[in-house]
């Protein structure tokens with residue numbers, strides 16, 4: 001039987017009536033048309049589907065939509081302000097830290113979560129903090145540089 005779930009998505013109250021077995025990722029992409037969050041492995045191993053759930057990173061491919069009821073969800077679409085990108089988005093662009101771009105939304109969400117905890121991370125802390133994310137284009141060096149650049153921007 002369908003249930004109604006209330007979510008605060010990117011600051012907006014949304015209500016979805018759906019099968020409780022569905023995952024948050026599917027609801028975001030198919031019902032709310034927020035396709036920035038990607039499907040990769042579907043089993044918590046690649047980070048393409050990362051979102052912030054009440055401010056903490058969560059694999060939306062694993063989270064049943066009912067577990068997000070009454071919670072706040074931030075997707076890649078919700079990071080930018082009305083007239084400027086989020087500093088992490090800017091840093092990824094400036095460093096050219098993407099090739100095909102498929103992993104990029106999840107990488108950026110992961111970097112935002114990391115920088116909240118560690119505003120000035122070392123290389124090792126970036127590797128440890130983002131080990132939930134895979135880049136099949138192997139763009140890790142530029143991604144690491146982008147996280148350092150984002151940290152620098154946030155200190156200005």
Ligand code: FES
Pocket residue numbers: 038039040041042043044045046047048049050059060061062
């Ligand atoms: S799609 Fe969720 S971790 Fe890979």
Ligand code: FES
Pocket residue numbers: 097098099100101102103104134135136137138139
């Ligand atoms: S840029 Fe292609 S998967 Fe990372």
